[in-house]
Amino acid sequence: MKHAFRPRSARAVYEMQTGPNMTPMVDVVMVILIFFMASAAFLGPEWFLKSSLPVRAAGPASTEKPPTRLTFALTHNGGTQVVYKIDDDSGVPMSMDEAHEALKAKISGGNPEGFIVLVAPSPEVPYDDVVKIHEWAAALGVSKVGILDEASPPR
Amino acid sequence: MAKINVTPLIDVVMVLIVFYLIVGKLASDRLARVELPGSRTGKGDEPAGALVVNVVKHGNAAEVVIDGNSIGAGQLAATLKAANDTHPDQPVHLRADRSLPFSRIEPVLQACREAGLKSVKLVASREGGG
Numbered sequence: 012m013k014h015a016f017r018p019r020s021a022r023a024v025y026e027m028q029t030g031p032n033m034t035p036m037v038d039v040v041m042v043i044l045i046f047f048m049a050s051a052a053f054l055g056p057e058w059f060l061k062s063s064l065p066v067r068a069a070g071p072a073s074t075e076k077p078p079t080r081l082t083f084a085l086t087h088n089g090g091t092q093v094v095y096k097i098d099d100d101s102g103v104p105m106s107m108d109e110a111h112e113a114l115k116a117k118i119s120g121g122n123p124e125g126f127i128v129l130v131a132p133s134p135e136v137p138y139d140d141v142v143k144i145h146e147w148a149a150a151l152g153v154s155k156v157g158i159l160d161e162a163s164p165p166r
Numbered sequence: 167m168a169k170i171n172v173t174p175l176i177d178v179v180m181v182l183i184v185f186y187l188i189v190g191k192l193a194s195d196r197l198a199r200v201e202l203p204g205s206r207t208g209k210g211d212e213p214a215g216a217l218v219v220n221v222v223k224h225g226n227a228a229e230v231v232i233d234g235n236s237i238g239a240g241q242l243a244a245t246l247k248a249a250n251d252t253h254p255d256q257p258v259h260l261r262a263d264r265s266l267p268f269s270r271i272e273p274v275l276q277a278c279r280e281a282g283l284k285s286v287k288l289v290a291s292r293e294g295g296g
Contacts, residue, residue: 056291062286062287137267
């Protein structure tokens with residue numbers, strides 16, 4: 012008489028007793044996990060703040076209303092001081108905190124696209140303060156932010 | 167006679183090669199010792215492939231590093247121009263030390279302008295609330 016049932020292979024018996032082999036899946040998941048952990052450490056959390064490089068150039072006269080220029084002339088003597096100018100006015104001296112409030116007051120409620128924010132640092136000003144003004148402008152939705160240096164158009 | 171199965175070995179070696187290639191590229195671009203300024207806002211999803219200009223602080227001096235190579239002040243504009251001519255749409259990321267005075271950053275910006283760039287992206291580290 013023939014066997015009524017097909018004999019089980021050793022592999023079938025093993026899988027029946029222990030379940031599917033998880034080792035390859037664990038290998039792959041571990042590699043992916045380590046890869047993303049290492050990538051995150053190298054890529055780091057960074058922000059990018061766009062800064063224009065203004066150049067002196069003649070252009071056609073525009074009939075549109077030009078954007079309002081808000082210029083922050085920075086000097087550093089112990090701390091950073093700001094002279095805040097709107098278009099071509101003579102400017103108002105103030106601290107960094109006051110400058111932040113002045114920028115917020117000027118742009119809040121208006122259209123951020125109607126403003127250009129220019130940073131004019133003197134040579135001794137820490138780079139950190141230059142970036143800070145870019146950060147304020149970006150937070151208020153101003154997309155046109157630039158740094159003026161000696162080779163830029165007149166301040 | 168049973169042969170040795172080399173497939174797992176090739177798998178592991180391939181993963182290691184790819185890993186070190188990626189890390190090596192990132193390391194040269196981004197592992198310069200730069201203490202970035204902090205920011206609570208900004209754009210976070212920059213596409214890969216930017217030209218990264220590191221301005222590293224050495225005491226009171228600054229060193230410009232691109233792709234792991236130190237670039238002298240006289241060669242910076244030429245280097246940036248060559249990169250801009252080859253890849254005109256390639257963004258430039260400026261990673262400068264937060265405590266450097268602007269006088270050390272200004273030559274880099276002037277070189278960018280001489281190279282024909284219209285803008286640069288200032289890189290800042292993310293602070294809480296962003």
